[in-house]
Amino acid sequence: MRENIDTQHFVTQWLESRTGKVPNIVVLTGAGISAESGLQTFRGAGGLWCGHRVEDVATPQAFIRDPVLVHQFYNERRKGLFGDDVASNPAHKALADLQQNWLGEVTIVTQNIDDLHERGGSDDVIHMHGEICKSFCTHCREKVEQKEDSSIEDICSSCGKKGSMRPDIVWFGEMPYDMDIIEMKLAQTDLFISIGTSGNVYPAAGFVFMATNAGAKTLEINLEPSMNAQIFTHGMYGTASTEVPRFTKALIEAVD
Numbered sequence: 061m062r063e064n065i066d067t068q069h070f071v072t073q074w075l076e077s078r079t080g081k082v083p084n085i086v087v088l089t090g091a092g093i094s095a096e097s098g099l100q101t102f103r104g105a106g107g108l109w110c111g112h113r114v115e116d117v118a119t120p121q122a123f124i125r126d127p128v129l130v131h132q133f134y135n136e137r138r139k140g141l142f143g144d145d146v147a148s149n150p151a152h153k154a155l156a157d158l159q160q161n162w163l164g165e166v167t168i169v170t171q172n173i174d175d176l177h178e179r180g181g182s183d184d185v186i187h188m189h190g191e192i193c194k195s196f197c198t199h200c201r202e203k204v205e206q207k208e209d210s211s212i213e214d215i216c217s218s219c220g221k222k223g224s225m226r227p228d229i230v231w232f233g234e235m236p237y238d239m240d241i242i243e244m245k246l247a248q249t250d251l252f253i254s255i256g257t258s259g260n261v262y263p264a265a266g267f268v269f270m271a272t273n274a275g276a277k278t279l280e281i282n283l284e285p286s287m288n289a290q291i292f293t294h295g296m297y298g299t300a301s302t303e304v305p306r307f308t309k310a311l312i313e314a315v316d
Contacts (some may be wrong), residue, residue, distance in 0.1 A: 062170065064295065064296050064297055065294045067296070067306060067310045070267060070279075074277055078250055081250075082164040083164050084168065084245075085158070085167070085249060086166075086245050086246055086249040086252050086271065087252075087255065088171070088255065088257060088264060089169070089171065089172060089253065089256055090171045090254075090261075091171070091172065093151050093152065094174055094255070094256075095175055096256075096261055096299060096300055097147060098147075098266055099141065099146060099176075099295045100140065111142050112133060112145065117129065117133040118229070128212060131209075131211050132293070132312065134210065134227040134229065135210060137160075138192050138207075138209075141192065141193070142253060146176075147176075148181075149176075149180040149300070149301045150302075151255065151256075151300035151303075152181075153181060154216075154305040155177065155308065156181030157181070157313060162311065162312065164314070167245045168184070168186065169242055169267075170180055170188065171188060172186055173191055175191065175192075175193055186242060188237050188242065188264065189230045190230045191228050191229075192206075192228075193205060193206055193207055194206050194228035195223045195225045195227055196225070196228050197216040197221065198220060198224045198271075200216060200219040201220035203228060204217060206227070209227060210226075210227065212298060214236060228271070236264075242267070246271050247249075249271055250275075250277070251277050251278075251279065252267065252271030253274055253281065254267070254268065254279070254280045254282075255280075256283075256300050257282070257286055258287060259280075259286030260286075260287040260288075260289040265287070268280075268288060278294070279294045279295065279296065279307075280292045280293045280294075281296045281298075281303045281304055283299065
């Protein structure tokens, strides 16, 4: 097991190395941070998504072949998001606090399709894989809030086309959202933090390489080392709800 960093020592040394400028931070979050809020992760044994084959519920071809099943699948996932036992956890709230109190720029990029970052207080989050609480029209691309069930009977409020609304999820074979913005932020960052990620899903697993090429320090916060842990300069291992608040508190106090 890779040893945890000395948080205070890391923060002090990092800030001293960035004398003369307010450092920028990019944070990537994955399924691990949402799992601590009671959400089931999509990906399971055998590549199944909540008991379904990926090919049946998470590809553009699946939506063309059986849109009823696809709508039903995401309706169930959406209902799970609003269960009584699901709420943002201390890690989400700590990142929102960092955004609000850091003098530099803090960019949160998430692979998660839930709204737990927003519930935790963050108002500027890049959802690279889409958002389960939104739908868009495949005909005119109009995007709308989707808190209730969706179906093939839905009519686009913009173009009036029936049956064209689909979940705003980046499916397999599709390009993640805002990659140009993400790559620009990584090229300008001084610290890259990856939280609750496996390190084997691309393109997100490659972000650490982009940050490294930009000269940034890189830190992963995970229950255990990820698939690409050796690429990161530092690591913190434990629950996100414990380690993230501890680290962000040290950052904020260091610049007060």
